[in-house]
Amino acid sequence: MPDPAVQAVAPEGITRRAFIGAGSALGGLMLVACTSDTLTVGPEHNHVHAPGESGYLTGEEMRTVDAITARIVPGDDMDPGARQANVVAYIDAKLASFEGFAEPSYLSGPFVDVIRSGSAAAMPGAIAVAEDQLYRYGYQSGVLPQEMYRRGIPKLDEYSRSRFDSAFADLAEDQQDAILTVLDDIQQASEGQSARGQTGSPSGQQQGGGSQNSGEMDAARAIFADIDAGAFFSTLRADTMEGMFSDPLHRGNEDMAGWILVGYPGIQRAYSPTEMLRGTRRRTQSIESLPEMNTDRGDGIPLEALQRQLPGVREG
C-alpha cells in the first residue's frame, strides 16, 4: 500500500490547500525549523458562508461575531485563522442547536447576588457572594448563550463607538484588539489576576498608556452593565476555540485549518509504539474519514456476536 502521505492526489472531500497543509505538518516532524504555517501554500481561500442562513444569528450579528473570531485567532489565506476556518458558522449552528447550553447545566435557582466591595449587603434572603470570590464558583449568572450573544453584541458595538466611533466590525484590527483586550482584562481581573496594565493589542502594540487601562475597564463595564463584559469575552473565546479546533463534523474547523495549524493528524484509529517515539506520517483526517472498526479481530467472530448487548440490562 502506498504511503498516503506521499500520494500525489488529494483525497476526496479535502481541498488541495488542506492537503498540502497536512503534508507540511508532517514535514514538521523531520524539519523541525519549519512550522506548518510557513510551509502552507495554496490557492486563495474562497469560502462562502451565507450570513443568517437558517441559524440563530442575524446577518449583522454574524458580521460582528466573525470579526471577533478573526481577532481571537487571526489569519489570512496563507495562514488560516478563525475567519478562514468559518468559525462563525460553527457558532451560529451551535446557538441554533441549543436553546440553553450545549453541555449539561444545573440552572435551578436561586441565583446569586454579587456584592461589590463597599456596596450595601444583598437583599434579605438572597445568596450573596463577594465579587472577588465569585470566579471560584464558576458560571452562576443564569445568562444563557443566546442571550449573551444577542445582548452582548450591541454592548460591544456601543463600547466600540464610544471609543473609536464605529461599530466593532468596522474598526481597524488594532482597534478591535484594543477593545477585546479590555474585555480580556476584565475577565482576568474577575479571577483575581491583575490586568496586564496595558490596553495594547496582543501583539504588543500599545493603544494607550497603562494608566488608561483601569479607566477603560470601568468604561466597558459601565456600558455592558448587566451583561458581564468579561464573561462575554470568555464565551466568545471559548466558542471560537471550539469552532477552530473541534472536528469539522461540527461545521467549524473548515478544511481542518485548526488541526493543520498545529500539526495534528486528527482522528486516527491507532498509533504504534514506534510512532509514539518517532512521530507519524498520517494525513490529517476528520472522524468522518475514520474507517469502521475491524470488528473480527482476526478470529472470525461475526459482527453480530461483538455487537451483543448482554441480556439483563434494560430500561427500568
Added chain:
Amino acid sequence: MATEHERVEIVTIGGGATAAMLAALILPETSHRVVSIEQGDDRWTYPDFGHNHDALAHESRYAMMQDLSQVSWTWRPDANSPALPMRQYGSFNPGQGLGGSMVHWTALSWRFAPETFEYRTHYTERYGADRIPDEMTVQDWPISYDDLEPYYDTVEYDMGISGQAGNLGGTIIPGGNPFEGPRSRPYPNPPLAESAFGQMFSAATKKLGLHPFPTPAGILSRGYTDRFGNNRAACLYCGFCTRYGCEVGAKTSPITTWLPPALETGRYEVRTRSHVIGIETAPDGTATGVRYVNADGEEHFQPADIVVSSSYTLENIRNLLLARSDAHPDGIGNDRGMVGKNYTYQMSQTPAKGVWEGRRFHFYMGNGCTAPQVFDYDSDHFDHSDLDFIGGARIFASAGQRQPLESANGLLEGLTDRQWGADWKASFAQNWDSVGSVGINGESPAYAGNFCDLDPNYKDAWGRPLLRITFGWRENERRMYRFIAERCAEMLDAMGPDRATYTRELPDYRYDVYQSTHATGGCIMGNDPGDSVTNSYGQVWDTPNVFVTGAALYPQNPSPNPTLTLAALAYRTAEAIRDRYFDAPGELLS
C-alpha cells in the same frame, strides 16, 4: 402507588464499577439475585464506542458525565461563605451510564503504600504527635496493606494491569516503584509503550538520583484473557482515552471485565435510566430496599435484603443523609453524626511547564498512562523531620491524549501574554506539541472544617436537597505544595526546556476548573462507630444491611488515584457477603 418488584438479596444504587464487581464475585457461586438501579443509559464497547473520537462531544460537552441538570453539588470554601451549585462541570467529572465512571476513567491503577493504611499512627510514631495539626482529623484505616494485598493481587490479574513491579515479596526490582508495598506477584502484563517526553523525564529524574517507573495502567499492553474468560485486545494508543469509552476494550471497565460474568448468571439485572430517590427503612431502622423513578417517571420500589450504596463518593454521602426516618432522624449511618466527615480531595496541579522549541513529542498519541512517575516525594517516602508539613505527592511527566481543542484552553497559560490573538496563535502553531510539564497528584488530609452536609437552598430534579461540600486547602498543604513544586521545577529544569513557567504557590481551591474526580471520604471506614460510618467491609455501623462501596470509605486522600484500592475493597466486601453475611443477616461482619 409505586410498582413493587420481587424481593432480591442485593440492590445497588448505581450500575457502576463496584456494583458489577459485587455481582461478578457473588453470583456465580450462589443463587442470589442482584439488581442495580442506574441513572444513565446502557452502552457497550460494540457498537457504542466504535466511533466516538469526538473531543467536542466528550471533553467540551461531557457526553459521558452525570446529567447536571438533574443533580449537582454545591460548594463553599468554608462554613462562613455562601454555597453555590456546580452549574457547569468544573472541579470533578463523575460519570453516568452502565459501568459508571470506570468507563471514562484514565486507568491509573495504584496500590496505596503500606503507611497510608496506618496514617496517624505512622506520622505520630515517626515524628511525634505534635506534627499533626489539631484541626487535622486524619486517622488509621481499619485494615492494613497486608490485609488488602491478596485482593489487590486478584484485582490486578482480573484487570490485566500493565506495569513494572517494584517490590516482589520484599525484593526491590529495578525499574519499578521501589516505594511500593511488597507484592505477591508481578503485574500480569508488561508496561505500556513509552512516550518521547516520558523517556526524557525518566533520564532526567534518574540523573537527579530519583526512581522513575512506568505508570501501572488498567489498559492492556498486549492481548489478555482473564479468569472470567474475557478475551481482550491490546491498547491502540489512539489518543482518546480519558472521558471516552475504549472501542477495543483495552481499557478495563465493568463492560470489559465484570458485567459479562455477572450477567451470564441470569441473576444480575441493571435497570437503566432509573434514579434512586430513597433508601427505605423499617421501623427498627433496617433498610428494606430502594425507591426509584424510572425513565417514564413512574415510581418503583425494589425490596432487598441488602442495600449497597455503590454510587460516586458525593452521591454515596447524599444517599445516606437523605435516608431520614424516625429510626435514623439524620440519615442512615449518621446516628453519631459521622456522615460527611473527613471529606477529602486530591491536589492535582501542574507546578512546572516548559517549551522545547522545535521538538515534537507526539503528545496526541497514547493515553493518560503513557508517562513515567516518580514516588520519591510521595507519602512518607522522604524524611519530613526538617520539613514544615506532612504528606507528599506523586510526580509525573505529561502523558498522551493531547487534543488541540482542550489545549487551546490553557496549554500556553504562563507562556504567552494572552490566550488569544496573533502572538498566541503563532506560539500555539509552533509549540502545541512542544510544551510538556511536570505535574502532581498530592495528598488531601482530613480536617474538621472540611465536610459535606445537605444544602439548605438547592434541590435536585426530584426536589431533594443537593449535597453541600465545604472544602478548602490548609497551611499544611500550602507548605507541602511549595516543597513539591520546587522538586518539580528541578525535574523540569533537568530536562532542559528552552523556556519554562512555574507555579510555586498553591492557588486557592476553586470549583470551576477541572482538577480531579477523586473526591474521597465522607462515609469513612474505621474500627469504631465513634469515628467512622462503616466497618472495614463498608458495612454501615448503625444499619448493618446497608453497605457503602467506593472511595467515600477512605479516611483521607492519599495522593495516588483511588480506583484500584476501591476495587480491592469491593472484592473483600463481596467475599464477605458471599461467604458469611447470610449466615447471620443484619449482623455486623467481623
